[in-house]
Amino acid sequence: MTALRYVRNESARQLRRGQSRTIGLIVPDIGNPFFTDVARGIEDVTSAADALLIVCDSDNGADKEERYLTMLAEQQVLGVLHVPVGSPAGAITRLRERGIPLVLLDYKGASRKQCSVSVNDVAGGEMAVRHLLDIGHKRVGFVGAESKPVPQVVDRLAGARKAMADRKRPAGALVILPTPSLNVAGGIAAARSLLDIAPLRRPTAVSCVNDLLAIGMMQELLSRGMRIPGDVAVVGYDDIGFAEALAVPLSSVRQPRHQLGRRAAELLIDEATNEDHRHERVVFEPELIVRESSNG
Amino acid sequence: MTALRYVRNESARQLRRGQSRTIGLIVPDIGNPFFTDVARGIEDVTSAADALLIVCDSDNGADKEERYLTMLAEQQVLGVLHVPVGSPAGAITRLRERGIPLVLLDYKGASRKQCSVSVNDVAGGEMAVRHLLDIGHKRVGFVGAESKPVPQVVDRLAGARKAMADRKRPAGALVILPTPSLNVAGGIAAARSLLDIAPLRRPTAVSCVNDLLAIGMMQELLSRGMRIPGDVAVVGYDDIGFAEALAVPLSSVRQPRHQLGRRAAELLIDEATNEDHRHERVVFEPELIVRESSNG
DNA sequence: TGAATCGATTGAAACGATTCAATTTCGGAG
DNA sequence: CTCCGAAATTGAATCGTTTCAATCGATTCA
Numbered sequence: 001m002t003a004l005r006y007v008r009n010e011s012a013r014q015l016r017r018g019q020s021r022t023i024g025l026i027v028p029d030i031g032n033p034f035f036t037d038v039a040r041g042i043e044d045v046t047s048a049a050d051a052l053l054i055v056c057d058s059d060n061g062a063d064k065e066e067r068y069l070t071m072l073a074e075q076q077v078l079g080v081l082h083v084p085v086g087s088p089a090g091a092i093t094r095l096r097e098r099g100i101p102l103v104l105l106d107y108k109g110a111s112r113k114q115c116s117v118s119v120n121d122v123a124g125g126e127m128a129v130r131h132l133l134d135i136g137h138k139r140v141g142f143v144g145a146e147s148k149p150v151p152q153v154v155d156r157l158a159g160a161r162k163a164m165a166d167r168k169r170p171a172g173a174l175v176i177l178p179t180p181s182l183n184v185a186g187g188i189a190a191a192r193s194l195l196d197i198a199p200l201r202r203p204t205a206v207s208c209v210n211d212l213l214a215i216g217m218m219q220e221l222l223s224r225g226m227r228i229p230g231d232v233a234v235v236g237y238d239d240i241g242f243a244e245a246l247a248v249p250l251s252s253v254r255q256p257r258h259q260l261g262r263r264a265a266e267l268l269i270d271e272a273t274n275e276d277h278r279h280e281r282v283v284f285e286p287e288l289i290v291r292e293s294s295n296g
Numbered sequence: 297m298t299a300l301r302y303v304r305n306e307s308a309r310q311l312r313r314g315q316s317r318t319i320g321l322i323v324p325d326i327g328n329p330f331f332t333d334v335a336r337g338i339e340d341v342t343s344a345a346d347a348l349l350i351v352c353d354s355d356n357g358a359d360k361e362e363r364y365l366t367m368l369a370e371q372q373v374l375g376v377l378h379v380p381v382g383s384p385a386g387a388i389t390r391l392r393e394r395g396i397p398l399v400l401l402d403y404k405g406a407s408r409k410q411c412s413v414s415v416n417d418v419a420g421g422e423m424a425v426r427h428l429l430d431i432g433h434k435r436v437g438f439v440g441a442e443s444k445p446v447p448q449v450v451d452r453l454a455g456a457r458k459a460m461a462d463r464k465r466p467a468g469a470l471v472i473l474p475t476p477s478l479n480v481a482g483g484i485a486a487a488r489s490l491l492d493i494a495p496l497r498r499p500t501a502v503s504c505v506n507d508l509l510a511i512g513m514m515q516e517l518l519s520r521g522m523r524i525p526g527d528v529a530v531v532g533y534d535d536i537g538f539a540e541a542l543a544v545p546l547s548s549v550r551q552p553r554h555q556l557g558r559r560a561a562e563l564l565i566d567e568a569t570n571e572d573h574r575h576e577r578v579v580f581e582p583e584l585i586v587r588e589s590s591n592g
Numbered sequence: 593t594g595a596a597t598c599g600a601t602t603g604a605a606a607c608g609a610t611t612c613a614a615t616t617t618c619g620g621a622g
Numbered sequence: 623c624t625c626c627g628a629a630a631t632t633g634a635a636t637c638g639t640t641t642c643a644a645t646c647g648a649t650t651c652a
Contacts, residue, residue, distance in 0.1 A: 011607080012637090015636095017609090022371070039351075047360075052352070054349065055351040057336065073303050184541075242542075244515075245515050245542055245543060247543055248543075304638085305639070307638080312639050312641085313607090
């Protein structure tokens, strides 16, 4: 075989078998280290299973998500790992009727008709805000609520509200700071709108829906002469590797990123190959890592 | 077509056409934001060309690189974008005889038989060290020379040596600090070996072959009570987005990451579709960004 | 009215691996 | 030496799309 330099034709195999040896991954932003870490967890599994990984960046857009979903279906992928930006209902039914397994990633699926692997976002949002209240803050900003309902944001906000209620704080003490995007630029924008609030009504702490937002927030605050955590305490979300190396080491809600990817990929492979596969809904628990940004 | 919920079968098309609508990307470490930024540049192009991107993480290993190369050939990909960790000679010939286009990425191809898109690494290594000499340092550490010859490292080291020679410094004033890996952990290890050097012979500045190394280096130095840039000045390479948000904002040699990916993908698509394609060797020029880590 | 031309529709072959059936080969036992 | 069963080999059909040839229909012009 090697002597004749034979390279088998996967197209032909795929046509015959009805499925390829590739799996699709759709994420909202591959530039976010959170998702690259998840992807590496996935790669562990796909590599061991002799499969290739098609990475699709939906760029937080439902339209691009749709397009990639179609293309993956055409490719007859073994399965799709999907971090949905909106409601995944359409994707679910579309792939189901094509017989393509789908595992929801970082999204707690409502139905039991597919696997999902997620982290308890309500608990995460709650522990971030509870921590800020516990160290004495009265008014807390919540950074990340977009106009469109991104699932993770919704849950973390619910957790934040729960923390406020638990500590008997009025709902108005949680100030929502919407952002145009969930990245560094969004964090900078949020910092500006935070500073636009009159000092007396301004939150003295913010909980950001991911670390990129927190980084942008801190950069802008520092450049405007604010001190962290003196003037504003900041908590991020994800605990990406860079969090502890930042100008002000960032407190963050850690998610088991690598595990998240691994488990999801394992479930997908199982569903694609194992006849008597049973759907699972895996929920990991997050963990608060306190660093200097909320420890003054 | 949509009414009947028809989804075309790419496997069959591929079998007939002899090639698929996917392109392969092989990188040494997708966890390095440099490569994700490059990947996003690539995605711009593939997305517009209606192609899918198969991302392969070679994990800095020639064996894994080989395996992925084989799998991509089997997939009959449209082409391969390759950031080689060793000599790409084998890959080049193997794909050539299968008629699969290959564009070398971040590697200045020696031959004119394929396209390559790279950044002038000699110039980059040179400007980093020249800068350190210009601000008064006499002994400079070079972090990143591994046992195996990673192409980029070799060129940047050559540039560093050139800078030393230009400024009439003895060759011994450039201290090579090898690292087990080209990431944060490697930087930490390099910091330890730096501190093991007797203070009088210890370099007062280091040039790291990428920003992850620089981050690890700075983290370990700071935790050991060293001041940056007071005790040790640090320059990184790549200028990843996080560089300016770090504990000590990092000076770094900026590479046009997005452009790098874009251009490479464009050349690949051209080679795959355009009959009268002419190979190009694109070389971008790097730019030194000076920040606090080398500005004391 | 017939022939010629052009467009449209239909038909068949091909891509290469897989799978299952059919045939051949081989070994052992009677 | 023959016969049977097991193993190995050969053969053909299939997957769904594309491509090219062939057939068919219609329109135009002599």
